[in-house]
Amino acid sequence: MGPFFMSHWILKTEPGTYSLDDLKKDRSTFWDGVRNYQARNNLKSMKKGDQCMIYHSVGPKEIVGTATVTKTAYPDPKDMDWVNVDIAFESELKKPVKLAELKEHKTLKDISLVRQGRLSVCPITKGDWDAILKLSNA
């Protein structure tokens, strides 16, 4: 833990399958179902204490909250070729940040969440993380 080597990520989910509200109720969960090699590599790069934003990819497309990585990548018991990580609920954004807002933003329009539509686990810089928080705060 600690700020020095912490990375930041965005995790996509379909709220019908698993939403931020579900995570809030569960307090923590295993993040599974990633079936994309680049996304898997990103999962494997996660460290305990890394911060994640949760993005809803269906319905209103928006970033809705934050979570913390509590366990680094381990094989998915349902499919050992893939991996899960564990995360814990951290916060609900005061105001969700819409995909459209990201697209209009000078720097956020270039993050991989926007550019690489199909990547379900996206790295993000601290600067972009802060910019999103700023948008959520209003």
Add this chain to the structure above:
DNA sequence: GCCAACGTTGGC
């Protein structure tokens, strides 16, 4: 629900 863009597969 459509379809463009992207990722994966498989034949060569």
Add this chain to the structure above:
DNA sequence: GCCAACGTTGGC
């Protein structure tokens, strides 16, 4: 190792 064909994703 290339690339066409196919399947899937995700924005609209």
